[in-house]
Amino acid sequence: MSEPIHQAPSLDLDDCAREPIHIPGSVQPHGVLFVLATERLEILQVSGNTGFLIGREPADLVGTGFLQLVQADARDAVERLVRDAATTYVNPFLVPVAMGDEVKFFDGIVHILDTGETVVELERDPHSPRDVESTEGLDNYLQIVHRSLGELSGVCNARDIAAVMAREVKSFTGFDRVMIYRFAPDFHGEVIAEAKEPEMEPYLDLHYPASDIPPQARALYLRNPVRLLQDVHAVPVRLVPDTRGPLDMSRAVLRSMSPIHVQYLKNMGVDASLSISLVVDGKLWGLIACHHRTARFVSYAVRATASLYAIVLSAQLKAEQASLENLRMSSARRMALDLITGLKDYSDPVGSLGVTLPALRELFKADGAAVLSSQGIRAEGSAPDDLELISLRQQLDRYRNDGIVITHEASTLFPSLAGSVPHAAGLVAIHLGEHAWLVLFRDEAIQRIKWAGDPAAAKSRDASGALSPRSSFAAWQETVRGQSLPWPDSTALLTTEVRSGILELVRKRNILLERSNQDLRRFAGIIAHEVKNQLQSGIMALSLLESRSEAKDPAVAQLAGLASTSLTNLAKFTNDMLEFSETEMNSTIEDIDFASMAREVVEELEMSGRTEGAKIQILSLPRIRGPKSQMQHLLSNLLRNALTHARSESKHLCIEIGARADEPNGTVIYVRDDGRGIPADKRDKIFDYFFSDRANKTVGTGIGLAFCAQVIQRLGHRIWVESEPQIGSTFFFSVSPSDG
Incomplete structure (x- = not known):
């Protein structure tokens, strides 16, 4: 048997975030990957290690039927399983490969590419020869999931759930260390639970920069929730032929890892890893990260159990998260409803918000609050001074179309607030129409974050210019200032509801006011019309008196002229009132x-x-x-x-x-x-x-x-x-x- 064809990995990348990790063009050497024409199951492409694992060279296999490799009396069953597995995911299934007089048993794992080809992967433990009697199944592990669910009864927070996860996954996978890694909103991660061998350094509560798991890696964790790296020192095997164009290996279990990630694990002293996605509401919530100090293979059945376990526990996390959120929102909504209902008694809901500022602070768990409007400024609690609030109102006008601004780094969006720290480090602003804003403030919360190594050195270049990960993971503490505690996820929904409630009050008040104004304008029009008619005869009489008295009695003529002028001005005013009322209709x-x-x-x-x-x-x-x-x-x-x-x-x-x-x-x-x-x-x-x-x-x-x-x-x-x-x-x- 020949040695596997291989190619040494290169770290020469311009940017880790752009690394095309879904199309590496190579696989891990403990298994074989086939790309088949779906209808005929003809081999179009194969990994270069077939000579070593199944005794047939890659060049001899391309263009032949995949089923020719299978033991003759099992071909019908394997063909059915290949076709069924590609559409119904009945993975894994046993594939007996004939090697002369010898038969080797592999786990078969199948999926169909978006381009229509079928991918078959044959996998076996490189350290324990597989035979038909040693086949593992999911039934052997379901009791573990059942036991964990029993332990979780009464557990009511994410860290306690994570602690059970770490302990149980370590138990059934056998890895030296299992960590539960939770993503923050900015995608940096924190280890919130850990189960490890006693002599190993603890990583609990350490933070890792977002660049450790770049965006394309997070996307792959959603498409393929379980990733095994059996041996960081194993040399990846290229696909043959390599002229078919890039093969999308997003769902391949044998996909070789990023050379940068492999080096990262080596720097940590890790020889094997297993990652399992934790997905809540369709988003990557975190990972179950397993590390081993020596090469370690775990079967597809164990990995599938881990995946099922992650799905069940993710549902538990979602339920716990939803329960807390519902409880929090239910209480907040009752308080918001009472607050908005109280504004109904005021003729100007926005202008009257000042009296509700203490209640608004309690509602949003804020340290300060202010109403900024054309009528003036009213602030309460820990808030900037009036000049800074005037400047803030002008800056907020850029966000009028958004309606709401939420940030725990207020000075980043509004530089004028930098001088207000330690006050106003966080901000929620709610636009209430025209130039009016309701603003909630939070004070600075100084945070001391323990990182696994200096995050500024997360990626660097070696002497040759190649990109490489950091080599130090010693705890490194960072003090973060100028920020408040993040606002809860429910804040966006709460602000929307408060804003809608206040604007609806304003709208209804405006409708009533407009109706009242229309009635007043109609009344003014009627009065103006009547007054105008009555004034005409008086003006004419005074004008006649003035002209006839001018020669006989100048004093009377002067008085008549003054009276005529006054009535003329009154008629002009009345005419303007009449035009005003008629036009506004x-x-x-x-x-x-x-x-x-x-x-x-x-x-x-x-x-x-x-x-x-x-x-x-x-x-x-x-x-x-x-x-x-x-x-x-x-x-x-x-x-x-x-x-x-x-x-x-x-x-x-x-x-x-x-x-x-x-x-x-x-x-x-x-x-x-x-x-x-x-x-x-x-x-x-x-x-x-x-x-x-x-x-x-x-x-x-x-x-x-x-x-x-x-x-x-x-x-x-x-x-x-x-x-x-x-x-x-x-x-x-x-x-x-x-x-x-």
């Missing part, structure tokens, strides 16, 4: 050609004679979406405001209507004039109802600009003014662009 959203609308408004103003002494220029304007009558009234108000208040006796007034793309506000339309400007102390008040500048001789009713602000804000946009005295003013408002 129509709020149907539609597509608007804003340029055409602007031309209509300007023509109307020109026909009324209001544009005399002024020039209005219409630049390029977009199509927008909004309530047409309200948008027309808004533009008319802005233009009339400029024509009334911006005029300067010293120069001709120029007004410009234009648009610009203005991130993050989207499309923005503006009305700009070069008039007298607005004093700085008046700019924040001009959008208030009934505000008037008494220093200005042209006093208005104080309704027009307030109406403009209401229209824009109700559409979820903003309106603002920029102005310089004697240079002019520009009114900006953001709009929704047309869908077309």
Whole structure:
């Protein structure tokens, strides 16, 4: 018999995370791998160690039938098992291979590739010759699983479950050390349970960097939950021929290991390993990692038992995890419901959150809380100062579309909070509409993590430039600062429910308020209409009295003139109120050609004679979406405001209507004039109802600009003014662009 064909492994990789470990092109030498054409079971490719294990050279086997290798009286049974195992997974089954007058018995393991070929692997213990009487079956090990489940009755946390796992798996696999390794959210791992031989160094509670098990390795652990490395010193065997292209060995039991991983185990003093996946809710929760100080083979039956054991125990972990989570969420939901229900008694749910901050801290197990809104800031407990909270509110606006921010490293997302540590190291922020946020804070939790060796030296390059794993696994302690304890997994769900509850309260309050406002506007319209009708006759009578008394009694004429002016101003105010109430009744959203609308408004103003002494220029304007009558009234108000208040006796007034793309506000339309400007102390008040500048001789009713602000804000946009005295003013408002 010839020695197996082999090739020494190479560690020359650019990046461990990109290592193609699912297509190594080689197998471990204690078994033989065949790639078969599924219909004819013809050998297309085979591992190069067939001469050594079954007495036939690879070149002589390619192109022949696989069943020719099987003892003649067993061929029908093996063919049926190969075809059944490929689809029903009845692995393993006994395969007697004829070698002249001798028969060798192998475990047969079969699977079908995505490309349609059948993969048959023949495996046998390299140290104990196999015969038919020594066949192992799952029935021999099911009692172990049953016994473990009995031990787990009453166990109520992951570490206790893991301790039982480690002890039992060590018992039935015979490995020197068995560790239960749990992944953290960032995929670094921690040993949470261990069963080992007394003289071995303990690894319990040590942490390992995520790079020790890179992403593609974690993906393979989900596809193939049990991985045996029988001997780290055994030389991998290449496939023959090697011209068929890469063979996907994701599900092959004989797949050779990454040379970097093999070297890693050698550095740990490990000669054999067995890894079993722990999967909870379809995600890799952790591993059962078994190590042995000498080469060790465990049969497929034992490995299958370990896999079954892991599935059963994973279900136990899931049940325990779900039970704790359900208990925690049930309590939190009751508290959240009581809290939100309490806000129903307030006319402003968001503004009233300040009184609930202590309860919110308890709900989220937070150290501090704050409400940040345009109405101001209210904080409670361990929270940053007001200036830092103002800065935080501005930074949070980047996450308005997300709605929720959860982090235990707040200063990473919000650098301005770095100075707040040890406070505000962790943060949960909940967007409540407009610029309002509810924010929960957690203080810094200094953590001292014991690593198995310095994680910074997890991967390095040797003198030749080849990538290699670290060689030291001595406990190395790291102190982590600037972070809070991680928020529980249930936090995302809890914040979503709290946010939905508060926003629903706000929505219902807005509906009631809108109905109330509509009723008030209707009432105001009716009153305004009646008052307007009654005023007309009074104004006409006073005007007649003034003209007839002018020559006979100047004093009476003066009094009649003053009264007529007052009633005229009152009529103007009443007319504005009437227009305001009638326009707000129509709020149907539609597509608007804003340029055409602007031309209509300007023509109307020109026909009324209001544009005399002024020039209005219409630049390029977009199509927008909004309530047409309200948008027309808004533009008319802005233009009339400029024509009334911006005029300067010293120069001709120029007004410009234009648009610009203005991130993050989207499309923005503006009305700009070069008039007298607005004093700085008046700019924040001009959008208030009934505000008037008494220093200005042209006093208005104080309704027009307030109406403009209401229209824009109700559409979820903003309106603002920029102005310089004697240079002019520009009114900006953001709009929704047309869908077309």
